[in-house]
Amino acid sequence: MVFQGGGDASWRLVLRRAARGLRPRRDQRRTIWSAGVPLIALAAGLLFTTSATTADGTALRDDRRPQLTQLITEKRKRLASSQEEAAKLMADVDQETAQLAEVDEPVATARENVAAMRQPAGFTALRGPGVTVTLNDSPRRGTDFGDNAPDNDDLVVHQGDVQAVVNALWAGGAEAMTIMDVRVISTSAVRCVGNTLLLHGQVFSPPFKITAIGEPTAMSQALESSEGVRQFREAVADFGLGYTEKVEKNVTVRAYDGSTDLRSAQAAR
Known part of the structure; x- marks a missing residue:
């Protein structure tokens, strides 16, 4: 609804009409309704006039x-x-x-x-055998489980789940890694906002794909022995979350091409 401002003239008009309505007629006795209706009209007039002044000719409920x-x-x-x-x-x-x-x-x-x-810092692409792990939210909802339904948090991938996989792959001897095809370097930080992943200023939605180059058997064993990964696999069985682990014979991990700005640094000793 669009209101156009009436300024001081609108206020004076409303007050005159309200005062006229409050005065009793000669041939009519005052009742509760005769006094209440003008008051209600006065309040409504004040409300509409205030809205008109505030809107100043614009749409108050415009969809932005x-x-x-x-x-x-x-x-x-x-x-x-x-x-x-x-x-x-x-x-x-x-x-x-x-x-x-x-x-x-x-x-x-x-x-x-x-x-x-450049290569150990992650600024060159690498190719070789490795492992790809994919994590996904559950397609189910809390209402699908009946009376003992889980919380919505139980049905989505969390920051800790992604970190558990990343840490397990590093522990298994990964030489290079990408998350959602973005190279992971020493300053990379995995953060989740809601059910989205924030990495180097980019926002990603599930499923989250993590690819690491290294000896596949050693990395698979590290995933198997990781407590965080084990807990996520249990949630997969309980709530229908997605977890796949694929051995790659020859996969490419792209070079990091983002910002290299540092807020602080210390020389190695």
Whole structure:
């Protein structure tokens, strides 16, 4: 509903009408209704006038969801454009540094040192045998279980479940890992917001896929012996959550291509 403001004139009109209604007629005795109806009319008039003044010609109940959707779309486009520009600038810097290294020995030495650390830091793609684990929410709902229905939290994948799988794979000798095809590095943090996964500023919905390169048998044994993974597998049997474990003969783990900004750092000793 759209109200257009009436200003002071609307207030004066409402008050005059209310006062006129409160005055008793000569041929009519005052009753509760004769006094109450004008008061109700006065209150309603004040309410509508206040709404009109507040609205100032705009829709008070306008649905803002389309505007929010448009805003999110525009922000995503800006982010994608900024990422493309950043990648181009990084390529330009790398090219200029390579040219400088041809005539500057310290720069060449620094580039060699950096190149040796790129693979263990996660900035190069790797390929080899490994294991892929997929975790998924239950398709069932609490109402499907009857009187002793579980909580909704029992039917979704949690942050601790993903962390349990990640830690087990590292403990099993994983050399490199991705979560939802995003490379996991030393500064990666697994966080869940509701039933979504937040990783390096990106939001993912289940199913959550975790792929690690390494010796498959050792990583499978580490998953089997992990207490957190065991508890999730029990929930799979009890509540219908999803858990699959697949041995990969030859899988590619992509290089990390996100931000490398650090808030603090300490030299290794």
